[in-house]
Amino acid sequence: MTRRFDAIIVGAGQAGSPLAGRLSAAGMSVALIERHLLGGTCVNTGCKPTKTWVASAYAAHMARRAADFGVTIGGEIGIDFAKVRARAEKISADSRASLRQWIGGMANCTLFFGHARFESPHRVRVGDAVLEAERIFLNVGGRALVPDMPGVDAVPFLTNSTILKLGAVPRHLVVVGGSYIGLEFGQMFRRFGAEVTIVEKGPRLIGREDPDISDAVRDILEDEGIAVRTGAECIRFAAQGEDVLVGVDCREGSPEVLGSHVLLAVGRTPNTDDLGLETAGVKTDARGYIQVDDRLRTNVDGIWALGDCNGRGAFTHTAYNDFEIVADNLLDGADRKVSDRIPAYALYIDPPLGRVGMGESEAKAAGHAIELGKRPMRRVGRAVEKNETQGFMKLVSDADSGRILGGAILGTGGDEAIHGVLDLMAKQGTAQDLAHAVHIHPTVAELLPTIAGERKPA
Numbered sequence: 001m002t003r004r005f006d007a008i009i010v011g012a013g014q015a016g017s018p019l020a021g022r023l024s025a026a027g028m029s030v031a032l033i034e035r036h037l038l039g040g041t042c043v044n045t046g047c048k049p050t051k052t053w054v055a056s057a058y059a060a061h062m063a064r065r066a067a068d069f070g071v072t073i074g075g076e077i078g079i080d081f082a083k084v085r086a087r088a089e090k091i092s093a094d095s096r097a098s099l100r101q102w103i104g105g106m107a108n109c110t111l112f113f114g115h116a117r118f119e120s121p122h123r124v125r126v127g128d129a130v131l132e133a134e135r136i137f138l139n140v141g142g143r144a145l146v147p148d149m150p151g152v153d154a155v156p157f158l159t160n161s162t163i164l165k166l167g168a169v170p171r172h173l174v175v176v177g178g179s180y181i182g183l184e185f186g187q188m189f190r191r192f193g194a195e196v197t198i199v200e201k202g203p204r205l206i207g208r209e210d211p212d213i214s215d216a217v218r219d220i221l222e223d224e225g226i227a228v229r230t231g232a233e234c235i236r237f238a239a240q241g242e243d244v245l246v247g248v249d250c251r252e253g254s255p256e257v258l259g260s261h262v263l264l265a266v267g268r269t270p271n272t273d274d275l276g277l278e279t280a281g282v283k284t285d286a287r288g289y290i291q292v293d294d295r296l297r298t299n300v301d302g303i304w305a306l307g308d309c310n311g312r313g314a315f316t317h318t319a320y321n322d323f324e325i326v327a328d329n330l331l332d333g334a335d336r337k338v339s340d341r342i343p344a345y346a347l348y349i350d351p352p353l354g355r356v357g358m359g360e361s362e363a364k365a366a367g368h369a370i371e372l373g374k375r376p377m378r379r380v381g382r383a384v385e386k387n388e389t390q391g392f393m394k395l396v397s398d399a400d401s402g403r404i405l406g407g408a409i410l411g412t413g414g415d416e417a418i419h420g421v422l423d424l425m426a427k428q429g430t431a432q433d434l435a436h437a438v439h440i441h442p443t444v445a446e447l448l449p450t451i452a453g454e455r456k457p458a
């Protein structure tokens with residue numbers, strides 16, 4: 001039997017559930033379909049568990065540094081890995097439970113558990129049920145990419161999901177991929193006591209950032225005893241007893257690394273290959289991302305794509321913003337667009353990297369004459385007082401208009417303090433506006449007006 005709804009939402013990720021809330025509150029009947037766990041990647045295998053582990057790793061790191069602060073701790077600092085895991089699992093489970101309760105309380109919303117697949121542009125099958133709606137919203141997210149690397153089928157490897165199930169800290173974790181996932185897990189496991197090697201095929205870590213950021217991040221990781229191998233162009237794997245031999249072919253150092261475990265962190269792929277998109281006529285790009293316009297509409301009337309699966313963002317806050325754009329346009333007659341969004345994100349190594357807008361290189365490549373304000377964290381009072389002085393902050397502005405183009409804070413509190421720059425950019429603020437703001441002392445953010453005032457042509 002076919003059941004009719006006003007709207008079908010596929011995926012209870014970061015956009016799907018809040019969209020179900022808005023649409024059902026507006027009086028629409030909504031079918032929300034989830035094939036695995038409520039909350040999707042962020043809640044279950046992404047942000048929440050990883051940032052909980054990052055907090056445990058930070059506690060261990062600070063405990064080891066206790067003497068630097070005049071604090072005495074007797075004996076070695078140990079890791080109770082089962083407890084580290086249990087803490088994260090509880091936070092994810094609590095989040096799922098509260099989502100379940102929230103969704104359960106939505107009038108007009110029916111939750112289906114199962115894999116959804118199109119049978120026609122406005123008909124979707126989930127298990128035995130066939131659902132129809134004029135409006136269909138896809139929020140199917142993504143999963144770890146496993147490229148066809150030589151030997152990858154012959155060895156056990158971990159992804160961001162399976163690493164969360166490890167029973168013990170690996171002896172030697174080889175992380176393939178030197179970007180968000182690789183660096184966050186790499187530093188965490190080093191702090192949990194593993195030997196860690198990060199292998200990146202590009203010439204530097206987090207290659208999308210400015211070179212000064214890549215260099216400083218590498219220094220931070222190497223200072224903690226993490227081995228970093230960049231320029232590893234021909235990565236290959238082979239089993240060697242219980243271990244995995246990773247061929248790295250770097251220009252310097254040994255051509256092979258022997259690890260007890262390998263984490264693949266080389267990007268994501270969208271969950272669009274098993275949705276029956278071809279039946280619905282919904283177009284994807286060569287990598288499987290659903291093609292959308294600036295208002296997140298697909299090429300098929302009445303079908304939208306939100307979150308990671310549309311390739312327009314890869315973060316929880318961008319998925320949530322997709323929900324806001326679609327809901328406000330549909331229900332409030334607004335005209336919100338993805339292109340209005342200022343790119344912003346953080347890399348949660350310690351100290352974190354908070355980033356907004358364009359980097360220095362990107363701004364120059366876009367043709368801007370730029371001005372730059374920059375200061376090392378060792379000249380930021382709050383960082384000195386906290387004895388956490390690694391990194392730097394910088395602000396990029398347009399020399400002609402004065403408009404702020406972007407900023408980066410690699411340093412303690414950088415993930416929070418960067419919002420001072422972000423909010424000003426949202427209001428088209430200038431470096432001079434920032435220079436005249438009076439920030440609270442002692443904070444990391446209080447140096448933002450200072451570097452804005454000290455900016456120089458670059």
Ligand SMILES: Cc1cc2nc3c(=O)[nH]c(=O)nc-3n(C[C@H](O)[C@H](O)[C@H](O)COP(=O)(O)OP(=O)(O)OC[C@H]3O[C@@H](n4cnc5c(N)ncnc54)[C@H](O)[C@@H]3O)c2cc1C
Binds near residue numbers: 012037042048050274
């Ligand atoms: C290790 C890691 C750490 C991260 N840390 C951060 C961070 O600190 N900050 C940040 O902003 N972002 C972070 N991210 C990214 C963030 O998790 C994602 O950007 C975000 O979860 C995307 O949300 P989404 O709603 O698009 O998709 P998802 O959260 O992936 O949700 C999609 C849902 O759709 C379901 N689904 C898929 N196909 C079907 C189908 N056919 N039928 C029914 N249901 C289906 C899935 O089961 C899933 O529940 C991290 C990601 C990873 C992997």
Ligand SMILES: NC(=O)c1ccc[n+]([C@@H]2O[C@H](COP(=O)([O-])OP(=O)(O)OC[C@H]3O[C@@H](n4cnc5c(N)ncnc54)[C@H](O)[C@@H]3O)[C@@H](O)[C@H]2O)c1
Binds near residue numbers: 176
């Ligand atoms: N703090 C956060 O917000 C956060 C944290 C984790 C993940 N995420 C999200 O998850 C997404 C995926 O993260 P990711 O780090 O897996 O992917 P990524 O796309 O950011 O980086 C992949 C890295 O792997 C490298 N690489 C690719 N192929 C390789 C190969 N064969 N051998 C060695 N290196 C190779 C790339 O050069 C790149 O540095 C990100 O886009 C991000 O949005 C966000």
